[in-house]
Amino acid sequence: MKDSKCDKSSYGDLIVDIGRLFISKPYAVGTLEGWGKEKLIVNVSSFDCTTFVEIVLALARCAVAAKFSKNEFRTNLKLIRYRHGKIDGYSSRLHYFTDWLHDNENKKIVTDISLQLGAKPQRKKINYMTAHHELYPALKNKPQLIIMTDIEKKLSRKSSYIIDKAKISAQTKKIQSGDIIAFAASQDGLDVAHVGFAIRLGKSLRLLHASQKEGKVVISKETLVAFLKSNKKFTGIIVARFLQHH
Secondary structure, eight states: OOGGGGSGGGHHHHHHHHHHTTTTOBBOSOTTOOSSSOOOOOOSSSBOHHHHHHHHHHHHHHHHHTOOOHHHHHHHHHHHHBGGGOOOSGGGBOOSHHHHHHHHHHTTSEEEOGGGGTOEEEOOOBOHHHHTGGGOGGGGSHHHHHHHHHHHHHHHHSOEEEEEGGGGGGGGGGOOTTOEEEEEEOSTBOSEEEEEEEEEETTEEEEEEEETTTTEEEEOSSOHHHHHHTOTTEEEEEEEEEOOOO
């Protein structure tokens, strides 16, 4: 890769280049869920929407720092995936995207640019995981369930900046290739239903993502706006941008 890849303006291109390497890799749900002690799981052969974003960002950090060791990659992935970059039980993993975003902003890995794109603050009761705790084997552990409940209460008190579905068309010019696009959920108890990367193909803004519907990593056939508007589960989007310092 050329040194110019490290220019701030081209971080987005770098992310898209890395993301494209995984096109057609299979979609798999629950690759991080399981019994026993929480540990860093590294899977680059199948993805859900979140693990795809995390793996690409961890590789992008390696690329910008020009450090490509296995250890460096694992360190970056742990930093992105866990609260304060530390593994301390199941609840230390950043399960909810708004929690993930806030923590990764504090770690200076990404910045939430939604407000610049006309987003409005919204608050919502977040309790999906504890309300459906039977879906998460690790929440059979009572102490973890209690901590998770506390995390959800804190998230419920915070506002998230969401660009409304109806307002997004006017803002697409400000979205860059490589920006993280999170789709706000209409479902009770859930903050975000899906996440991927914006990708510009000529004048068309699309989504590069691990798609459950398509069963693999793809670039959306329709535009980002059409993708958003055609799905009733989405109420709007949150947009974040990768930050990296030499």
